[in-house]
Amino acid sequence: MTNNLLKTSFNVFEYSDEQLEEMAFQIFEVFNVCETLKINKEKGTKFIQEIRKQYLTTIPYHNFSHAFEVFHSLSTFLYTSDQLKKDFTSEEQAALLIAALCHDLKHPGGNNQKQIEQESDLALIYNDQSVIENYSISQTFLLVKKNEEANIFSEIAKQKQKKIRKWIIQLILATDPEFHNEQLQKIRKNKSLSFEEESHRLQVGALILLASDLGYYTRNQNVITKWRQKICEELGFEYNEKDLSFVKFSVLPLYQLVVKTVPEIRTCFQSFEQTFKLKI
Numbered sequence: 610m611t612n613n614l615l616k617t618s619f620n621v622f623e624y625s626d627e628q629l630e631e632m633a634f635q636i637f638e639v640f641n642v643c644e645t646l647k648i649n650k651e652k653g654t655k656f657i658q659e660i661r662k663q664y665l666t667t668i669p670y671h672n673f674s675h676a677f678e679v680f681h682s683l684s685t686f687l688y689t690s691d692q693l694k695k696d697f698t699s700e701e702q703a704a705l706l707i708a709a710l711c712h713d714l715k716h717p718g719g720n721n722q723k724q725i726e727q728e729s730d731l732a733l734i735y736n737d738q739s740v741i742e743n744y745s746i747s748q749t750f751l752l753v754k755k756n757e758e759a760n761i762f763s764e765i766a767k768q769k770q771k772k773i774r775k776w777i778i779q780l781i782l783a784t785d786p787e788f789h790n791e792q793l794q795k796i797r798k799n800k801s802l803s804f805e806e807e808s809h810r811l812q813v814g815a816l817i818l819l820a821s822d823l824g825y826y827t828r829n830q831n832v833i834t835k836w837r838q839k840i841c842e843e844l845g846f847e848y849n850e851k852d853l854s855f856v857k858f859s860v861l862p863l864y865q866l867v868v869k870t871v872p873e874i875r876t877c878f879q880s881f882e883q884t885f886k887l888k889i
């Protein structure tokens with residue numbers, strides 16, 4: 610089951626949200642998330658269910674399918690690389706998986722620019738700073754605080770709770786598209802990137818989550834087209850099949866840096882190279 614599930618050929622559109630919710634728990638089991646957090650299966654299941662319910666079903670792109678898609682891409686990268694599984698601690702792996710699943714929680718649709726231009730309540734609450742990312746993080750921690758049955762952080766020591774919270778906050782903030790290039794530059798410039806140092810591991814984790822947020826480009830052509838149409842629909846752009854500038858100038862450099870940083874996951878990008886006739 611596991612081997613069949615964690616492959617880039619996975620097609621999220623073949624499953625209902627309830628089925629995806631079950632698969633999310635299976636993936637938690639692959640990475641021993643419940644053991645790491647010292648919680649029983651019921652709590653793990655309840656957490657995923659509550660998270661699923663908080664994603665808006667009326668949004669074309671930023672819904673639970675997208676959250677699962679990103680979570681699945683990240684899990685596939687982790688699963689494919691023995692180095693990542695060995696070098697990230699079990700708490701860090703749990704933080705990465707939770708961050709992926711919750712990174713767009715309650716996303717209202719559109720983007721930060723729209724929120725800021727409209728002077729929305731969210732833009733005012735978060736002072737125009739990574740508005741939606743801050744909102745999703747806040748909603749994640751409020752959800753577990755208000756619902757003990759879904760509080761997956763309640764059984765571990767305070768110190769570990771703090772670390773996982775710090776990681777989830779940093780990882781989700783790093784998904785703000787405004788900082789993509791900055792983040793890539795930071796890693797490129799760091800000639801002594803070492804998995805020994807926690808701050809470096811966090812940088813690599815953020816890079817992997819960023820690649821997972823655009824992970825659908827590693828899927829088959831039909832899946833890619835659907836996601837591209839959905840994002841255009843949500844942002845109010847005309848869909849243009851032939852316009853591949855985003856792929857060349859944003860997705861490709863991101864994937865190249867990920868593969869350079871974690872060579873073991875190169876295999877995850879074979880389909881992307883074939884589909885777009887681009888070399889990583």
Ligand SMILES: [Zn+2]
Nearest residue numbers: 679712713822
């Ligand atoms: Zn996202």
